[in-house]
Amino acid sequence: MTESEQGMDNNTTNEVKIAGIDLRTLLGDGFRMLRRTVALFAALAVVCTGALCLRVYRSYRPMYRASATFTVYVTNALQSEIRSYNTATAEQMAKTFPYILTSGALNESVMRDLGISAMPAVSASVLNNTNIFTLTVTSGDPQLAYDVLGAVIEHYPDVAEFVVGPTVMNLLDESGVPQEPFNQRDYRAAVKQGVLISALIWAAAAFALASLRSTVHNEEELREVLSLRTLGVLPAVRGVGKDRGARPRFDGGAEYSGFSESVRLLRMRTEKEMRERGMKVLLVSSATSGEGKTTVAINLAMALAAKGRRVLLADCDLRNPSVAGGFGMENSTGLVECLNGKVTYQDILRPAEQENLYLVFAGQPSDNASELLAKPECRNFIEACRKVFDYVILDTPPAALLADASELAVLADGALMTVRQNYASRAQIMEGAQVLSDSRLPILGSVLNYAASRSPYGGYYGYGYGGYGRAYGEKKEPAEN
Numbered sequence: 059m060t061e062s063e064q065g066m067d068n069n070t071t072n073e074v075k076i077a078g079i080d081l082r083t084l085l086g087d088g089f090r091m092l093r094r095t096v097a098l099f100a101a102l103a104v105v106c107t108g109a110l111c112l113r114v115y116r117s118y119r120p121m122y123r124a125s126a127t128f129t130v131y132v133t134n135a136l137q138s139e140i141r142s143y144n145t146a147t148a149e150q151m152a153k154t155f156p157y158i159l160t161s162g163a164l165n166e167s168v169m170r171d172l173g174i175s176a177m178p179a180v181s182a183s184v185l186n187n188t189n190i191f192t193l194t195v196t197s198g199d200p201q202l203a204y205d206v207l208g209a210v211i212e213h214y215p216d217v218a219e220f221v222v223g224p225t226v227m228n229l230l231d232e233s234g235v236p237q238e239p240f241n242q243r244d245y246r247a248a249v250k251q252g253v254l255i256s257a258l259i260w261a262a263a264a265f266a267l268a269s270l271r272s273t274v275h276n277e278e279e280l281r282e283v284l285s286l287r288t289l290g291v292l293p294a295v296r297g298v299g300k301d302r303g304a305r306p307r308f309d310g311g312a313e314y315s316g317f318s319e320s321v322r323l324l325r326m327r328t329e330k331e332m333r334e335r336g337m338k339v340l341l342v343s344s345a346t347s348g349e350g351k352t353t354v355a356i357n358l359a360m361a362l363a364a365k366g367r368r369v370l371l372a373d374c375d376l377r378n379p380s381v382a383g384g385f386g387m388e389n390s391t392g393l394v395e396c397l398n399g400k401v402t403y404q405d406i407l408r409p410a411e412q413e414n415l416y417l418v419f420a421g422q423p424s425d426n427a428s429e430l431l432a433k434p435e436c437r438n439f440i441e442a443c444r445k446v447f448d449y450v451i452l453d454t455p456p457a458a459l460l461a462d463a464s465e466l467a468v469l470a471d472g473a474l475m476t477v478r479q480n481y482a483s484r485a486q487i488m489e490g491a492q493v494l495s496d497s498r499l500p501i502l503g504s505v506l507n508y509a510a511s512r513s514p515y516g517g518y519y520g521y522g523y524g525g526y527g528r529a530y531g532e533k534k535e536p537a538e539n
Contacts, residue, residue, distance in 0.1 A: 086275075087268035090480060092261065099260040106259075107252030114248045120239035122200035124207040126232040127192045130225060156182055158218050159193075159210070167213040168206060178206055190230070204235040272484045274477055280506050283484050284475065284491055289331070289503035290324025292354065293317055294479075294510050306353065308360040324354075324505060325361035328474065331502045332449070337471035339440060339450045341499065345458040345490030349478035350507040352380045355453040358474075363415035367448040370407070372418040374466055375455045376427035379420030385410060392421030396439060397430045403439045416447070427455070431465040440469045458482075458490035467497035475504040 092099075158164060165177045178197035184190070193210060197203040211227055218225040274280045277288045295306045295317050308321045332340065342355040352375075359371040372393065373381035382389035395401050408417045424430060443450045452470060457463040467473065473494045477487055494501055 087273075087480065088261075088265040091264040091268045095260065095264055095267075098263065099256060102256035102259055103253055106256045107249050110248035110252045111245050114243050114245060118243050119198055121196055121198055121241045122203050122236040122238075123194055123196050123240050124200070124203040124233050124236055125192060125194040126207055126211060127190065127230045128211070129189050129228045129230065130191055131189055131228075154218070158214065161217060163220075164210065164213055164217045167217065168209040171209050171213065172202075172205055174202070174206075178203060180206070180210060200236045204233075207232070273480045273482065274484065274487065274506070275480060276509075277506055280477055280504055283487055284477075284501075284504050286475070286491075286501055287327075287503040288506060289327040289474065290320060291506045291509045292320050292324070292350075292357075294508040306357070308357040309364065321357045321361045325358060325365070328358060328502065329362065329365075329367075329449075332472060335472065335500070335502075337502075338444050338448070339452065339470045339472075340502075341452045341454055341463070341466055341470040341473040341494075342476060343454045343457045343463045343473060343490065343494065344476040344478070344482075345486040346456050346482045347378075347459065349456075349476050349481055351456075351476040352384055352453050354474070354476045354505050354507060355451050356381065356384045359415060359449075359451050360412055362449055362451075363410075363412050366414060368414050368416075368446070370416045370418065370443050370447040370450045371410075372443075372450065372452050373420040374431065374452045374462070376420050376424045376430060376462070377455060377460070379423060381417065381453055382419045385417065387417075387419075389419050389421070392419035393439070394421035394424050394430065396421070397433050397435045399435065403442055428461045428465055431462055436466075437469055456490065457493040458486050464493055464497050467494050467499040470499060472500045472502045474502055476507050477504055478507045479509045481508070 159180055159182055169175065169177060178195055181194050181196075183192050183194075185192075193207060195203045195207045195210070197206065211229065214227060215225045274283060277291060280286075280288055292306075293316060306317045309318050328340070332338070340358075342351050342358070344351040355371060359369045363369045371381060373379050373389075374393065375381075376394055379389045379392075391401060392406050396403055396406050403418075406418050406421075408419070409415070410417050430436070440450065440452075452466055454463040454466050475487075475491055475494070482490075491501060
């Protein structure tokens with residue numbers, strides 16, 4: 059790489075990282091957190107809008123307006139009946155009228171006449187280039203508003219005489235005593251404000267939580283956390299047809315072509331590791347529940363069987379069986395009954411529809427799973443399976459949550475750690491791996507599951523169905539070593 063290319067890479071990194079924070083990753087995590095916390099937004103919206111509407115209800119005070127429209131003119135000193143309607147007089151009145159209205163002399167006259175201790179709000183507006191004024195009095199008492207309006211009209215000429223000279227007010231129209239308040243409870247504004255406040259709190263909380271969550275976002279971060287080779291990256295993919303919640307299946311058709319290619323790559327790398335180390339029994343686990351370890355176990359088993367290997371997939375998650383459901387079958391008699399001595403291991407072997415693949419279901423869910431898996435019968439079962447199958451894959455409970463995985467770890471040859479992208483915290487992932495390591499079980503590598511990242515063959519996995527076919531349609535399976 060040339061210096062100029064390195065400089066471009068550094069510039070690109072600086073664009074998305076500030077003070078060590080990957081802004082692109084933070085934004086992605088933040089938007090994912092927003093989707094996961096929609097219920098929080100709904101709750102905040104209910105609380106905030108309810109509180110604001112309650113405040114509007116309690117603080118509401120009906121207000122009334124009494125108004126009058128009239129002309130004001132100054133009488134001519136030589137002839138009192140001559141009105142000055144010229145523009146200069148109108149402009150003069152527009153300037154002096156509001157001033158006189160707010161003068162202490164007029165207010166004192168009105169309050170003394172009505173016997174009140176405070177003046178309500180009084181305002182005036184003028185029609186441009188005219189001497190037509192509108193006087194408005196606002197008060198919580200409709201009668202008081204009307205009385206103050208009349209008192210102002212009555213006392214205005216007396217006060218104005220000292221400012222502009224003799225003044226005459228010619229009443230054109232008045233509202234009378236107001237019957238309805240001019241203001242209403244504005245719940246619509248309260249709802250809008252409540253939703254806005256809720257959205258801001260929701261967004262702030264989501265991005266704050268996203269910044270605090272230390273999850274795995276890509277293969278590089280996964281290698282940093284576990285210091286293990288990433289044997290596969292399986293893309294996030296939805297079910298197809300009517301069952302959109304179904305697990306993606308290896309060679310499930312054109313919809314899963316990209317997923318199947320990823321499983322083939324995982325099979326190639328995993329089998330190579332196991333062959334070189336002389337391993338037969340592989341434990342598939344994860345740090346926490348919901349990371350897709352069963353999906354990984356099922357598809358890896360199917361991919362190995364497709365290459366002609368005799369494979370046994372055993373559901374060792376005795377508390378929460380899921381392998382049977384992954385094949386659309388009922389979880390009937392299985393490992394629990396075998397370990398309790400009710401049936402032999404030959405009785406619980408079930409051939410799958412796919413050639414070379416056999417299944418062992420968990421059986422009736424058990425609360426004492428750890429005790430069952432620690433029995434000698436469990437070791438006898440696995441040792442017997444070693445002699446019959448090329449590979450035995452054990453789907454186990456999450457290692458960081460239950461002791462079941464550690465009981466099986468002493469019986470397996472190696473482990474495969476499933477990590478879901480943007481799911482478990484780094485501390486949980488490390489704890490799960492440590493549980494397996496404490497059992498002296500070699501961890502072959504990890505699988506990044508539910509990934510929405512760059513494909514190992516170019517392009518992006520993305521989400522949906524058709525995109526996988528386009529991403530991988532013209533790619534050939536890598537040659538196996």
